[in-house]
Amino acid sequence: MADLFHPDRLQKLEDLKASGADPYPAQANFPVEEGAAAGPVREFAADILAEAEKRVGETMTVFGRVLGRRGYGKLAFLDLHDQTGRIQICLQKDLVSAEDFALLKQMNLGDFIAVQGELRPTKVGEQTVFGERFRILTKALENPPEKFHGLADSELRARMRYVDLFANQEVRETFLKRSAILQAMRQVFLDCRYSEVDTPVLHQIYGGANARPFTTHHNALDMDLFLRIAPELYLKRLVVGGMERVFEVARVFRNEGLSMRHNPEFTMIEFYEAYSDVYGMMDMTEKLVVAAAKAAGCTQEDGTLKATFREEEFVLDAPFQRLRYADSFQEFVGCDPTDREAVAEKMKEHHVTPDGDSEYAWWKAVNALFEDLVEPKLRGPVFVYDYPAAICPLAKPLADDPTWAGRFEFFLGGMELANAFSELNDPQMQLKKFEEQVEDKDPESVNQVDMDYVRALSYGLPPTGGCGIGLDRLIMVLLNRNSIRDVLLFPQLRAETGMQVEAKVETDV
RNA sequence: GGGGGCAUAACUCAGUUGGUAGAGUAGUUGGCUUUUAACCAAUUUGUCCCAGGUUCAAGUCCUGGUGCCCUCACCA
Incomplete structure (x- = not known):
């Protein structure tokens, strides 16, 4: 050393x-x-x-x-x-x-x-x-980086963010603005009488999303635990308990690949409001995105809100476009998503095959078409709503057509930035959907039924709207940063060789 | 996991047809009372990512490995 x-x-x-x-x-x-x-x-x-x-x-x-x-x-x-x-x-x-x-x-x-x-x-x-x-x-014992170019190597910048921050002013601005954006969003919640809460990060059963978890072990209880992949099920328990408007700035963990848009830990802002629904969540999301854009400095001289992301300009003044899933499917895939024959034709054409005979497998394949052919066309800001109920185990089916569920996804800059439901509050239907999920044997999906959550629902979850916003991706768009690593202070990196110092003391138990 | 690219001083980067390592910044020493990438003079610093191979000779060519970046796949 x-x-x-x-x-x-x-x-x-x-x-x-x-x-x-x-x-x-x-x-x-x-x-x-x-x-x-x-x-x-x-x-x-x-x-x-x-x-x-x-x-x-x-x-x-x-x-x-x-x-x-x-x-x-x-x-x-x-x-x-x-x-x-x-x-x-x-x-x-x-x-x-x-x-x-x-x-x-x-x-x-x-x-x-x-x-x-x-x-x-x-x-x-x-x-x-x-x-x-x-x-x-x-007294500094190490030289600062070259004074004109600063620190340029992207790995060194992420690894030694403490140097990057003082050597590159725009980096410091990025993270100070990130702080301001989060604060502005908090203020929207507080103005709407939401309460900020902290729910467990260590989960006995992981759920609320489809993702592989990180696993750990509690010694004293001799029990495997998972780092949460979503705070969703705990937050809805709070609504059952009468905390009618709650939000959490939740660090979540997903054991999956890294990319420009993915980091194994990232920040999701989730919020739930009793007596609201998926449409109320659209209104709330608009308020939050507008407040965030203002805090990010997106206000133009004429008072409009504009963000430039990857050389594309986005107008962020509410209200945002609202587009029915089936309509977007019709427009960009070219058929009605409920027309099985026509959809099967399109699947063949685009080499998509349902993974099994279940309704879930079918609709997952339908959604694959949506992701491949529709999502890239959605520049945003746009809410796509009324999703296939079969792929939404936590959303409430529409009363007049249970093929569809009260759910939206919010797209901006070619990325999915938010996901919201009219929360499923029928405990029997929820149990059935959980059981189907487990039976589906998808190794990456939920592997256990969270019976305590079903029990909570059986005490009564009022009609509720819930939403999760990917904070890091929102900040990418608002601050025009190409990679999620540029908006995370310390993105995940491989271990640096030669930087570990072994403890010299032997552990004698 | 597949494909492509990159790896040289603390930092930013050159390095020709294979011939024994360079600049600027930073550092050190000296000069200078209005500069702002200050200037002038002198000067120090290298596991050329690692391990093999070809060769009289490898930073340079070849093979393998490691790390990073891009891209595809995976990931609602």
Whole structure:
């Protein structure tokens, strides 16, 4: 591990210590006299610069990481970076003490410093803090990336996000906006009197979606557990219990392939509202997407909301288009999805074969046609609604035609971003659908009937609408990031070789 | 899992027909009181991803492996 630390910088560190300075002081502020008011207030660079003209002549204290340096012997300009941006520092030999000025020698790019001084413009007019006091707050032992190109290698950027974040400003903006988007969506829920809840991540029976789970084991209970693939069944238990509007920002885990749109763990915003239904969920989804788009900065000068994703422009003003599944099927596949003969013809044509004789297998094949021929045509934003009931075990069939179920999927930018149901609340029908699912022997589908969930339904789930939104994919579209990895702080990567340090202590039980 | 591409200094990248390793940034030393990719001079740093093979000679060609990217498959 020794080569993690740059030898030249270790020397500087020793020099710094020899001069009596602490290279890692606990307190960031300059020392203040005992009994005096707490030290100077820390301010963000962007806030200072925003009202710089009013504040010329004011003495202030700034903290940050030095990422640029232009030195002149008796004067140096530093680029000080913080969460909000950059502010220029000028250290002049005749303004600081000899000790402070000597510290410049021990400072490298990447170090954190504090500077106290007066704000005023330079000769070329840039508002600059002219330091009167200066200290090093943290010595960096590794070089920052190349200052012009930043960190470019996509693997290194994901693996060392802590470097990517300070080296590439747009990366920091992406994640600050991600935070703002989530916060805006939370506010929509709170305004609609939803309560945020936390349900278990460790599930004894995995359900609520079709996906392979991660498996783990609880030692004390000697019991296998699964990381959740969806929070759905727990959230609906809460509605049974009388928590009528709930949402969860849920990290879910699916043991499947990685791609530009898939990461083994991702964030799903799921919400349930009693006495609502799939149409109410459309309204709610519109509110959430609009709020998210505003937080992402999609508002144009004329007041419309627009996002550009993969060089395609999307208008995000509500209401969004609503398209019946059967109608979209008719339009893009070319036949009525309930016309078995015509559909069978189309299946042959597109090399789709039902995997068995069951209704479920048939409709799964029908849906494969939908995915292949319709989904790519759906640019969005569009709600596709009334899905085949056979492939929707958790959605309530339509009263007037049980072939179809109260469900929508929301498409935007060529991706499925949300999925919602009029929740199935008939416990007997739910049990039957669960049993059919298990019998279907699909190794990737649910392998056990969640009898406790059926029991919960038998206590009564009021008519309820529920929806899950893929937050990461929504952010991809709103911020125009091509890969899900670009909107995840730490996407899944293979283990880096040579970076594990074995514990030297032997475990003796 | 199939196909294609890439892997060279801490970072960004060159490297010709196979001839013994380069630039810029960062670092170090010196100079400079208004720069902003500052400038000037000097200077340090390499498991050329790994393991074999061909060859007098391999960063370069071949085989296998590893990692990453793209793409297809899988994944409602």
